Amino acid sequence: MTNGTFTFVKIQHMLLQQTIKNILAQVIQDALRISITENELVIQRTKEEFEGDYTLVLFGLVKKYKLNPEHIGKSIGDASCEKHSNLFKSYNLLKGFLNFSLQDHCLLDFLTATYSNLQFGNAPDNKKLVMVEYSSPNTNKPLHLGHLRNIFLGWSIAALLKERGYNVTKSCVVNDRGIHICKSMIAWQLFANGATPTTVGQKGDHFVGDYYVKFNEAHKKQIEEGITAGLTKEQAEKEAPIMKATQQLLQDWEAGNPDVLELWNRMNQWVYKGFDETYREIGADFDKTYYESKTYLLGKKFVEQGLKDDVFFKKEDGSVWIDLTPEGLDEKLVLRKDGTSVYITQDLGLAEQKFQEYQYEKSIYVIADEQNYHMKVLQLILQKLKKPYANGIYHLSYGMVELPSGRMKSREGTVVDADDLVAEMIAVARAKTEELGKVKDFNPAELNKLYHTLALGALKFYLLRVDSKKKMIFNPQESIDFQGFTGPFIQYTYARIQSILRKEGPAASQPIESKLEKEERELLLSLELFPSILDQAVSEHNPSVVALYIFTIAKLFNSFYTQHSIINATSMASRQLRLRIAALTAIVIQRSMSLLGIEVPNRM
RNA sequence: GGUCCGGUAGCUCAGUUGAAUAGAGCAACUGCCUUCUAAGCAGUAGGUCAUUGGUUUGAAUCCAAUCCGGAUCACCA
Structure with missing residues (x-):
């Protein structure tokens, strides 16, 4: 921060796991006199049945340096706790596992730094431009369940990329001709x-x-x-x-x-x-x-270029092809003998068009896995044509949604219509809400808003919680659940927290309890992972990582909630600590859910 | 036939850069609402991780073969 200049300093929270890795690598170098990088170390959360927070798995070191696990475990453990007593409280050694318990204040520092940070998880602009193409419907029929998976996926990936600093352009190709x-x-x-x-x-x-x-x-x-x-x-x-x-x-x-x-x-x-x-x-x-009606002819100029560059070749009947047999694929047609272009040629043209307009670094296509081959060919052709954007193309391939009876067939009328499904989910949300009778004071507008929030929360979570690469089965006979591993479960946890925070919010000026209960610890250790979870979701192009994560957070909170009273904590300091934990949990839930495209209600 | 993807509890799914006794939810069964929202919590039961062999101190995870299911290999989009 220079004098007189307003400099915005973004404090990036250093992840505990990374900190531990760095420190242990140093400790090991000093204590055992071996050269090692932090990437060689295997650090993981300690399993619930053992004492500790983070575990160093020693087998790799044992094998590579032919050392005795008991011996090195003790050396590393002693040296760590001695030299870094501000981080490590204690350790225990079990077989090849070195389990460290962290000082409570590490977690408390993290809590204090984040519990009021509504931007927690947000990374600064990295100046990289990404296009995400999704939905891409035909104009001859309404949207169905398959589109919903595609749309929720594409929207969520775009949101995740934005959250982690990318500049995102969401696009849609309409097959209108x-x-x-x-x-x-x-x-x-x-x-x-x-x-x-x-x-x-x-x-x-x-x-x-x-x-x-x-x-x-x-x-x-x-x-x-x-x-x-x-x-x-x-x-x-x-x-x-x-x-x-x-x-x-x-x-x-x-x-x-x-x-x-x-x-x-x-x-x-x-x-x-x-x-x-x-x-x-x-x-x-x-x-x-x-x-498509405006772009379908764009690819034709590729054909001329490809012929000139000897990437394509012409057959006797005048049709134009590319030979991909050296790559283990087939010969692929790029122009019909009557001179009209085929699907792949149109896509070549559109990729070029997008690049000219946006100079994207990366272009993500959210398309079902039945087009894996097609997308592979598309990228390969662009690479052979030496297009600068070819390597930036990424096919986010997702499995089709199937019925218990097999694939949906629009011609046979077995498709699950998107509008019908949403309406049905809203009806279920209404029925469950009325049955529980917790919001009888809501006016009709508030009720409709709540039904909509719950219905879409259930539907989006249902479609996003499964690894997108895998096909999934949807049974229309069994309506989508509102209990357990579901959107409404997480929304409910959020509403519970809000109900507490309406009574009393955390006060920054108040001291907090410095000793953590087991449940408080667990929750903080998991909340701390949030930014790294987002990075994982982005690098894997996989929103289900976030869905899974936020479910475990909600479970941990509910478990904590039933065992420890927040408002009626035994001391003022304990109440303040818990209010902060509740506030941070709410932030992480709200942010995670919003990255899945799901809203959270204050009451339900 | 070639290529690719998948097979984990009754059902739907996690876990696959190798690591401790393979985890959730639903369904089933037991408990818990005069206490911050019971759309919740705690617990019981449920497994030949498709099969066989191999590598390894250690395999659901890596390798090979086999079986089963799906996708794709259109002058369709």
Whole structure:
């Protein structure tokens, strides 16, 4: 801090575990006269059944330096407690495990420094730009459960990145053109008699989705007729009149037929209005939206460049390919023989477009794992074209949400609709709240707000608590729980704390008890991990780390809460200590949940 | 067939840079509300970590083989 200049000093809390590692590495060098870095040390939280807070696992040292564990354990333990008595209170040695107990004041210092810090966990701007693309719906049907997993994941990853200092741009690619939307258009022309979402009083995305279903019904019927008339199944699918009309519509669209464009635009607007409503309801937002209709031609110039650079090659029929067999993949088409571009080529163009607009360091694509191969190919092609942004592409691949009966199929009507599910969750939240009757003094607006908070808390937590890489099974018969490892459990813990803090908040001027109870210790040791948990979640691109963490915090607090009274603590100093612990727990819960996109209620 | 992912308690999932007796939640069973919110807490029961072999002082975790499930390898998106 220089004189006369206002310098903002951000105090970064040094994690205990890292501090211990650094000190022990030094101690070991001095005491055993061996050269060792802190990264070689294995430090972990001491298991509950043993005495201590942090444990140094000695086996690595024993093996590498051929030392006796009893001997080195004692040397390290003695030297540590002697030279760093401000950190280590005592140690015990069990087999190859050296368990250290920390001085209470280490935890109390941490508590004092953070209990009123509403920014705890927030890291300073690191000037790195990241794009997160998520949601990316088709415009022929409403959002479903699979989209919800995608959206919650993408939103949360973006929030986590921001929290840890990244500059984040959230983007969405809308697949607004192609055969799928033409199917809805044809069905509307054939069956709607001019009906609109307004005339039938239906949400626009559902309205259009219904015509997509009607298309499939009509198509199916025509296929059966075709087969009866002697066609093969494949022929019947292609030759069905409604399919031919759809193909014609697609060609007219590409040719720019004004009537077709007008209908296309009108139907898409209906869908967007519906999407916006759903996004608002579930708290999704985007900084930038790309429309496929505007970007799908961008990739074509890649083809020329790729041919020139000998990355691509042309076949006799005029189609263009890339040979990825040296990489263990296949030959992949990048341009059809009729000169139209394929999916992968469009994605190449969009990646370039995004980079030109944002110069991102990293570009995260939240896309289901069925596209693992596609994303691998995308990155590989960009690398072969020597694009500077190629290595920054990261596919956040998540498993599909399945029903007990298997995959959801929109054509078979087995999808779990996003709007329906949210409405159902709100109904469950209402029923549970009324059953418990704790907020009878709430007015209708407050009640609706609470139901919404609880419903989305339950739903988001349910989808985010599972490791995103794994597929998950959703059983619509069993409604999502409000007890145990759930959003409402954590929200409840928060509400409990608020109920105490409404009566009395911690007073900075008051002294606090300096000796910690077991439960207080446990809680502080875990709360202290918060920033490192966020780093882990970011580096693994995995919000479930945060969900898991905050669940253990809530459990620890509830356990503490039932064993020790806060307001009626036996001494003023003890009450002040506990009020601070409660306040910090509330902060960590609120912040963790907000990073999952979940709000916390003051009462429930 | 090639490639990739997965298999842990009745169910849904943690734990996989190797480390102490493999953990939660739900469901089942026992207790605990005149005390800060019982959407809670404490406890009981439940396991051949798919199988077999290997590496290691030590394997759910690493290696190999096998079995089972899924995804993908489209001039679909």
